[in-house]
């Protein structure tokens with residue numbers, strides 16, 4: 001038996017928020033945003049859309065592409081830091097909408113590393129219980145606009161909304177699995193440099209917490225930047241070494257889309273030339289757990305990946321969480 005990627009899917013909301021639009025909201029300018037982050041525009045969900053609605057569209061496309069119905073899915077894992085509710089989980093809401101009655105479903109919170117962490121859990125379940133888990137749907141989905149402080153220029157220019165889904169299948173075919181190697185990490189000691197201070201049990205919502213803008217993403221950008229580069233390079237090198245694959249054999253690197261400068265600092269340190277590094281941050285900004293799935297689906301649909309290609313995923317986010325995973329198509 002072997003585990004393969006049966007299909008991918010993605011979705012972004014229709015509304016585009018450009019750098020020019022942001023110039024009217026905070027003291028910023030297109031040139032600063034483009035040169036410091038690589039972002040030109042981002043998508044913003046409508047007030048009626050919640051994270052599960054974005055996730056639903058991405059998952060529906062993945063199921064359609066694979067030609068299976070929700071009924072055949074055995075588990076759904078949603079990586080997100082912007083669930084519709086604290087509970088029920090986004091996974092539960094999605095299960096109902098997809099008609100995936102037989103699936104057990106939950107959310108996994110690992111910030112921008114949410115998709116990699118979710119893939120690791122899904123793959124491990126499928127490897128351990130191949131008869132029980134034939135199809136597992138993994139989705140990274142975020143409505144970051146709901147936790148973005150639109151009055152703070154340090155953060156509001158960075159984030160956007162979207163969803164990316166990957167359907168894994170346990171097949172009867174012998175051969176290598178789609179997950180070749182992974183290296184995931186956590187360092188809770190750095191939790192304070194990237195967080196949403198209020199809204200949890202530590203600081204439930206009060207008039208004061210709202211007035212102090214504590215229900216939004218808080219970030220020490222420079223500190224995060226430095227740690228992100230070293231962490232993603234370390235994890236990336238470690239999975240290549242574990243797999244016995246050289247950088248030349250990697251068809252594509254898909255890094256979490258946080259900042260083009262971070263991405264372009266990571267690529268040469270991994271020994272992979274820029275042209276083999278996938279970037280769509282210019283169109284979508286940082287969509288946290290959704291970003292890698294959004295890139296992967298775009299690359300697949302554009303015919304940029306063929307059977308047998310090696311794809312290196314790297315991610316970094318609040319927690320701190322980070323890691324890398326080598327996939328084989």
Ligand code: ACO
Nearest residue numbers: 028029032111112153154157221222224225258259317318
């Ligand atoms: N427009 C214009 N000027 C700005 C803006 C803006 N939007 N934002 C900040 N500035 C100013 C600052 O006030 C500062 O001015 P000063 O020198 O007069 O004080 C100057 O620009 C430089 O600011 P820095 O913060 O030093 O800029 P930096 O080059 O570090 O870029 C950025 C900031 C883009 C946030 C960068 O640090 C970064 O990308 N960090 C990592 C982000 C990340 O990876 N996050 C992880 C994932 S997020 C998640 O997990 C949800």
